[in-house]
Amino acid sequence: MFHEQAGLVIDAIAKNSAYGAFVSQIQIARPPQLKAGDLSLALFRMAKELAMTPPALAQEIADNTVFPDCVESVSVAGPYLNIFFKRPAFAQALLKAVQDKNYGTTDEGKGQKVLIEHTSINPNASPHIGRARNAIIGDSVSRLMRFLNYQVEVHYYVNDMGKQIAMLVLACRDKPDVVFHEILDIYVEANKRLEEDPAFEQEVFGLLKKFEEGDQTVRNDFRRIADICVAGQKGILNGINIDYDVFDYESDFLRNEELEEKLAVLEKSGTVFLDEDKRLVLDLQKLGFSREEGRYSVLKRGNGSTMYGYRDFAYHMYKLAIATGKENNIVVLGEDHKLYFEQLSLVLEAFGYTPPSAIHYSFIRLSEGKMSTRKGSVVLLEDFLEEAHQRVKEKIKTNTSDLSETELDELAHIIAVGAVRFGVIKVKPNSNIVFDWDQALSFEGDTGPYIQYSYVRAQSILRAAGAYVAPLDGLTCAISDEAWELLLSLSLFDDVLLRAKKTINPAMIAQYMIEIAQKFNKFYHSVHILSNEDQNVVALGLGLCQATGRVIENGMMLLGIQLPEKM
């Protein structure tokens, strides 16, 4: 909404024929301080086009432009032309706009199909918080794009035939009743054995070969383990409001005629060749890869079994048939896959496809070092969530006593999930995160519970106001700075969403939620709404509670976080 108002101002400036198309060079921003203005137009570039100094241009525009009705006054501050809006009119427009349940949405994605692949954890163990970062980012991006009216399909790629699952199959042979929570220990054990016992590794490779040859018993064994793991992982992720539309199984991309044909073409140019050990090798330098390191990639082992990359090429061809175009095909990958993804992209381009966009996230580290499954130094998502749940429960008990045990658990769950998801998503994907229990489980300041609490406050006021409907049209009172700052921020919601989409960075939404909550709380403390004798102040206050509620509802929904009515 803010940018619509800015657009009106720029349109008015463009009416002067001397400026013409140069107005597109105006940079829109917010002034550093409220007293400087509401909208700031930086004129550096436009002045350059007109061979003027920016301050002179600012003064000239200020003198010669008939500004639209929404403008109260303008002021020149060096190279900036600052605009003050008419507060009551702006407030009315915003409070009207938030009546729409979908406030913040745009037609950005109309008619476009998007495929997002995320999580795709190896089926071996309960996800730790580092892996959950993938799922939390991917889910938030999916929600954002859905909200912007893209037709989104979320895929989870199950690596049901890698080396690690073959190890598990061997290790679970004499355990017909194995359950999900035992898998982690078994996996750690199997890894140890792999290092010590070369025969075990040969057994693993042999099993993979049988799998590829279609041995039905082996296939059933693999599927049994994979299903236990996938069901276990899915259950945990569902617990933090993450879900998927389609589960793709790697083993379905084992034989692919189309891929074989494309590889045959590459073989003619020497891009793909059989080496002295009969391995099928890809030479990426032939596709424009410039470095020596990472130049080669093995597609098939000497015994003819395929490697991950081979199957992944086939998988990406399948995904590209569902959604095309870089922006509409998204995959969330750890930073360890950066080089691999570069290689994958080169191959897909050589095949004539546009490769997907990748969001690479950095690993979450512990203060004592990196997480290691083998050392047992991992923070499992379920343990983290459980700890959060307990701490939230304690906190609730000190505040209220009139909740049943069930209600208590439901409320604690909503707040705990909010704390966990918000803590992960508020940091942009490529920033390193150092995980610290106390910091991660704080409920004060820049946290999910703080946003939830602010929402609850707003709802509480609306509840107390009952059926009172704020008369939006006759808003004549002076609008305080606290109310005005909140209004301006609320009006930027759609712009934040578009920027978050453009940069595929949902952290931006979380940062914006913090801004909204802070400004709402400042406003809340600046005036007592319900007891105010001025009905205009009551009307504006209730309108702002409603608007804040709407923006937090929509914003937190995009982050997969629910909102309690009380807390």
Add this chain to the structure above:
RNA sequence: GCGCCCGUAGCUCAACUGGAUAGAGCACCUGCCUUCUAAGCAGGAUGUUGCAGGUUCGAGCCCUGCCGGGCGCACCA
């Protein structure tokens, strides 16, 4: 060794992609609950944006070189 990412207040992170005096939270100090929820608010203190150059009207952001951390570099996925 080579490549990519990160380095911002004591700690954890922002900074609208090159714009005005670099901002929040935690921790620390001082105030504010007989008034719509104190998981809150107000105020205080905290910086050579890792270091050194360069590009320009203007650099935390771009370029070069160092330093520190992370990730990766052909039968793991």
